[in-house]
Amino acid sequence: MSPPLIAYANVSKTFDGTRVIAVDDVSLDVAEGEFVAIVGGSGSGKTTLLRLANRLIEADAGSITIEGDDVRSVDPILLRRRIGYVFQSGGLFPHLTVAGNIGITPKLLGTAPAEISARVDELLDLVRLDRAPYRDRLPHELSGGQRQRVGVARALAARPRIVLMDEPFGALDPLTRDALGDDFRELHGKLGLTTVMITHDMTEAILLADRIAVMRGGKLLAQGTPAELSESGDAYVGELLRTPRRQAERLGALLPREGAA
Numbered sequence: 001m002s003p004p005l006i007a008y009a010n011v012s013k014t015f016d017g018t019r020v021i022a023v024d025d026v027s028l029d030v031a032e033g034e035f036v037a038i039v040g041g042s043g044s045g046k047t048t049l050l051r052l053a054n055r056l057i058e059a060d061a062g063s064i065t066i067e068g069d070d071v072r073s074v075d076p077i078l079l080r081r082r083i084g085y086v087f088q089s090g091g092l093f094p095h096l097t098v099a100g101n102i103g104i105t106p107k108l109l110g111t112a113p114a115e116i117s118a119r120v121d122e123l124l125d126l127v128r129l130d131r132a133p134y135r136d137r138l139p140h141e142l143s144g145g146q147r148q149r150v151g152v153a154r155a156l157a158a159r160p161r162i163v164l165m166d167e168p169f170g171a172l173d174p175l176t177r178d179a180l181g182d183d184f185r186e187l188h189g190k191l192g193l194t195t196v197m198i199t200h201d202m203t204e205a206i207l208l209a210d211r212i213a214v215m216r217g218g219k220l221l222a223q224g225t226p227a228e229l230s231e232s233g234d235a236y237v238g239e240l241l242r243t244p245r246r247q248a249e250r251l252g253a254l255l256p257r258e259g260a261a
C-alpha cells in the first residue's frame with residue numbers, strides 16, 4: 001500500500017489566548033486520491049485541523065507529513081504552493097479581476113504572462129466559467145457560486161496534488177451547492193487530487209466523500225466510510241448519521257411523488 005499523502009499523528013493545538021484545546025491528539029491518514037470530509041459542529045476544531053497541514057497554524061504536539069515530508073521541515077510558502085486551499089467565502093483578492101486572482105500563484109512563481117493567460121483560460125474551462133464574460137470581472141461582480149468556482153480555480157493554479165477546502169459550498173443555495181459539489185468531485189477524479197473538505201453537513205459529506213472524519217471538542221471521534229461510521233458506537237456519530245435518513249424520510253412523506261404533482 002502506498003504511504004498516505006497527508007498524515008496527522010497525535011496532533012494537538014491549544015491557542016495561547018483562550019487556552020482552548022482546539023485540536024486534541026488527532027491522528028488521521030489520507031491516502032493518495034482519497035476524498036475525505038471532516039464533519040463536526042461549530043468550534044469542534046475542523047478549521048484548525050486543516051490549517052495545521054499548510055502551517056497557517058503551527059501544531060504544539062505531534063507531527064504532520066505531506067507527501068512524506070514533515071511540514072516543519074518545509075518552508076511554509078513552498079508548502080502552500082504544494083497544497084491548494086479553498087476558503088469558505090472564496091477568499092479572493094477584492095481588487096484583482098478573476099484572471100488576476102486565478103493567476104496570482106503562477107505570477108508569484110515567475111511564470112511568463114502568456115503562459116499565465118493560457119493557464120487562466122484552462123482553469124476557467126475546468127471550473128465551468130465562460131472565459132469572455134468572467135475573465136475581467138472583479139469578485140464583487142460575481143455571484144457566491146461563481147466566486148467559489150474562481151476560488152477552486154485559484155487553488156488549482158499551481159497544479160497541487162492536494163486540495164484542502166474549508167466549507168467551500170456552505171454559504172450557497174442548495175441547487176448551486178449541489179452543482180458545485182458534483183463538479184468538484186468530478187475534478188477531484190479527473191485531476192487525480194487528494195482532497196480534504198470541511199463541512200458541517202453530513203448529507204454533503206456522505207454524497208461527496210470516500211471517507212468521513214467526525215470531530216467534536218477538538219477530538220476525532222470516528223473515521224471511515226459511512227458504513228464503518230455506523231459501527232462506531234459513539235452516540236454523537238450515530239446521531240449525525242441518522243439525520244440525513246430522517247430528513248429524507250420526512251421529505252419523502254411530505255413531497256408529492258415525482259410526476260404526481
Ligand SMILES: Nc1ncnc2c1ncn2[C@@H]1O[C@H](COP(=O)(O)OP(=O)(O)OP(=O)(O)O)[C@@H](O)[C@H]1O
Pocket residue numbers: 015016017018020021022040041042043044045046047048049200
Ligand atoms: N486564533 C484563535 N485564538 C484563540 N482561539 C481560537 C482561535 N481559532 C480558533 N479558536 C478556538 O478553537 C476552537 C476550534 O475552532 P475552529 O475554528 O477550528 O472550529 P471549527 O470546527 O472550524 O468551527 P466552525 O465550523 O464554526 O468554523 C474554538 O473553540 C475556537 O473558539
